[in-house]
Amino acid sequence: MKDLISILLELKAITPEQRGQCEADVAVTKQSFEHCLLQRGFVTPELLAQAYAKQFGVPLVHSISESMADPALLARIPLKFLRDQVVMPVTYEGTVIILTADPRNFQAIDELNLLLGGDLGMGIATAKTILDGINRFYPLEGAKQLVAELEGEKGLAAEAVDLGAIEEMEITGAAAEAPIIKLVNHILYQAVKQGASDIHIEPYEKEIHVRYRIDGVMQLALTPPKRAQAALISRIKIMANMNIAEKRKPQGGRIMIRVADKPIDIRVSIVPVQFGERVVMRLLDKSRALVALSSIGFSERDLTVLQKNIAKPNGIILVSGPTGSGKTTTLYAILTQLNTPDVNIMTVEDPIEYQIAGIAQIQVQDKIGLTFAAALREILRQDPDIIMIGETRDSETAQIAIQAALTGHLVLSTIHTNNAPATITRLIDMGIEPFLIASTIVCIVAQRLVRQLCPNCKTAFTPAADMIAPLGLTAAAAKKITFYKAVGCANCSNTGYKGRLAIFEIMEMTPAVAQLTMQRADANVIRNKATAEGMTLMIEDGVRRLKEGVTTIEEVLSVAVSEEPGERDYQVVA
Numbered sequence: 001m002k003d004l005i006s007i008l009l010e011l012k013a014i015t016p017e018q019r020g021q022c023e024a025d026v027a028v029t030k031q032s033f034e035h036c037l038l039q040r041g042f043v044t045p046e047l048l049a050q051a052y053a054k055q056f057g058v059p060l061v062h063s064i065s066e067s068m069a070d071p072a073l074l075a076r077i078p079l080k081f082l083r084d085q086v087v088m089p090v091t092y093e094g095t096v097i098i099l100t101a102d103p104r105n106f107q108a109i110d111e112l113n114l115l116l117g118g119d120l121g122m123g124i125a126t127a128k129t130i131l132d133g134i135n136r137f138y139p140l141e142g143a144k145q146l147v148a149e150l151e152g153e154k155g156l157a158a159e160a161v162d163l164g165a166i167e168e169m170e171i172t173g174a175a176a177e178a179p180i181i182k183l184v185n186h187i188l189y190q191a192v193k194q195g196a197s198d199i200h201i202e203p204y205e206k207e208i209h210v211r212y213r214i215d216g217v218m219q220l221a222l223t224p225p226k227r228a229q230a231a232l233i234s235r236i237k238i239m240a241n242m243n244i245a246e247k248r249k250p251q252g253g254r255i256m257i258r259v260a261d262k263p264i265d266i267r268v269s270i271v272p273v274q275f276g277e278r279v280v281m282r283l284l285d286k287s288r289a290l291v292a293l294s295s296i297g298f299s300e301r302d303l304t305v306l307q308k309n310i311a312k313p314n315g316i317i318l319v320s321g322p323t324g325s326g327k328t329t330t331l332y333a334i335l336t337q338l339n340t341p342d343v344n345i346m347t348v349e350d351p352i353e354y355q356i357a358g359i360a361q362i363q364v365q366d367k368i369g370l371t372f373a374a375a376l377r378e379i380l381r382q383d384p385d386i387i388m389i390g391e392t393r394d395s396e397t398a399q400i401a402i403q404a405a406l407t408g409h410l411v412l413s414t415i416h417t418n419n420a421p422a423t424i425t426r427l428i429d430m431g432i433e434p435f436l437i438a439s440t441i442v443c444i445v446a447q448r449l450v451r452q453l454c455p456n457c458k459t460a461f462t463p464a465a466d467m468i469a470p471l472g473l474t475a476a477a478a479k480k481i482t483f484y485k486a487v488g489c490a491n492c493s494n495t496g497y498k499g500r501l502a503i504f505e506i507m508e509m510t511p512a513v514a515q516l517t518m519q520r521a522d523a524n525v526i527r528n529k530a531t532a533e534g535m536t537l538m539i540e541d542g543v544r545r546l547k548e549g550v551t552t553i554e555e556v557l558s559v560a561v562s563e564e565p566g567e568r569d570y571q572v573v574a
Contacts, residue, residue: 002055004055005019005033007051007055008051011047011050013051021036022036022042046126053123055103056103056124058124061099061125061129064090064099066490066491067091067490068091071137074088074137075138076115082134083131085105087099087100087108088130088133089112089120090123096116096121098113098120099124099125100124100125100130101124101130103122109122136193181235183232184239187201187210188266190221191221191281194212194214195215196283197214198212198213198280199279199280199281200212200213200279201232201278203226203229203275207225207226208223208225208232215452215499233270233277239268240254240255241253242268247277250271251269262286264284264286266281266283267284269281284351284353288354290332290336291332292336296330297502302541305508306443306445309442309508310334310337313410314405314408314410316411317411317444318443319331319413320415320417320422324449325447328390331412335356335388335412339359341358344384346384347359347361348379348387348390349361349363350391351363362375372394376389376400376401380400380404384409385409386409386410388412391416392413395432398427401413402436406436406439417446419523420444420527420535423444424526425522434518434519434520437517438517438518443508445505445506446505447503448502448538449501449502449559450501450545450558451500451552452501452550453484453550453551454497456491457486457487457491457492458487458496458549459484459485460482460483460484462483481543484549503544505536505538508530513526513530516529543556
């Protein structure tokens with residue numbers, strides 16, 4: 001067997017000089033040669049895995065799919081052992097092998113072989129690939145088993161619930177005895193594992209429904225027995241520091257947990273309904289990286305317009321759209337770009353979704369009077385250059401934002417409107433004078449999220465004429481586009497979609513649009529003028545996404561409609 005250093009040299013992964021540096025380091029630190037290579041950045045984990053696979057003559061696995069992971073097999077091995085030793089049994093080309101990031105970890109491989117009762121083969125993958133696979137596919141608890149336990153449990157009263165400390169708890173490693181605690185952990189774990197944005201716990205007359213919102217669509221996850229309802233709700237109330245005795249009034253709270261080493265911030269809302277209390281939990285993965293403005297998915301024209309306007313020293317930039325349309329992600333991307341040592345940036349948010357170094361972020365607390373408006377008045381005394389307001393939800397907040405813009409600040413905020421032109425009429429409805437809107441607003445971004453086609457199973461097809469007509473495309477233009485439809489496979493849980501992407505509509509406050517604003521013109525009149533000056537409508541941006549082959553006609557039409565169906569051949573920047 002060739003030694004690893006020779007293989008790395010053959011692969012031209014390292015140079016003789018780098019080999020010499022690491023050999024010198026190893027002599028002093030007594031750490032492994034591979035550790036030195038990785039620490040100094042001479043090789044990547046992927047390159048090292050490739051060299052190991054060649055050295056031992058075993059398969060190199062780049063990713064672990066659902067078909068490779070057997071929950072029944074994984075359940076036979078303690079989760080802690082798999083994660084500590086960074087090993088995982090998988091099915092590869094019809095046989096079970098042990099994946100490892102370090103093929104010289106003979107003790108762990110031997111113990112796993114002994115536990116699984118066979119002389120299993122070996123495969124190589126990076127530590128990240130293996131840990132991701134464990135976190136995704138290790139069965140915390142089977143839903144059917146949990147429900148069966150609950151059905152047989154006696155006395156599931158609120159008083160019987162274990163009220164142990166939960167904050168910052170690593171729930172995937174929790175050995176909770178009470179079935180109700182297992183159930184709550186299971187609901188949270190599966191939601192994170194499946195990428196859900198929200199969890200809904202809905203009580204009905206004879207059962208409870210637990211549903212997840214995944215890629216914007218609700219999916220039924222499990223139906224616990226009705227007898228578990230009181231204990232289930234009480235457990236969640238305890239975790240969120242709510243009053244478990246209060247069942248008549250709405251309550252709000254927050255849960256901080258860790259799932260597979262990811263910090264998850266959960267906003268909890270509980271309201272009384274006909275058959276009990278309804279719970280909605282919004283999940284925010286605090287470990288998720290912030291997105292760069294250039295990576296969000298703007299067209300070339302829209303990105304140029306936005307970049308030009310965020311560079312202005314003062315004015316208001318509004319991002320509009322319904323709840324869950326990605327407005328905050330866009331605002332954070334803008335803030336990240338503007339966050340330089342020579343500016344003072346302050347934000348007022350509810351909640352603070354991401355913590356950004358170098359930015360002062362204030363959490364709204366209505367109970368103590370720290371509203372958006374109150375916080376805004378105070379931060380204007382803090383000498384900010386750029387202010388971000390989580391949401392312009394009332395006239396008072398809008399008035400203060402306008403005053404801030406008039407006194408030399410750049411203000412970023414979100415607002416709930418259907419499209420960019422409608423934002424102007426919404427502000428007028430709030431009681432803002434049109435001349436103030438025209439002189440302070442510099443740019444309005446309207447956006448929606450559409451589901452992204454699964455790349456593994458999307459299929460090209462020719463849509464009928466009545467499907468294309470609402471897009472506003474001519475028959476000739478439609479013939480130049482390859483349309484795709486959702487099919488469904490194991491990779492996307494048979495939905496045909498995997499992930500979401502945004503479509504946009506960006507309107508500048510040009511002199512012509514400002515003139516119409518001061519005349520209190522209808523939103524349609526403003527839209528027509530803005531499009532004549534080059535604004536891309538949301539439906540046009542949706543057509544751009546169709547040309548890219550990343551979404552479907554149904555998804556685009558679910559969030560955007562053509563104002564002139566069938567009459568316009570959109571010219572979209574691809």
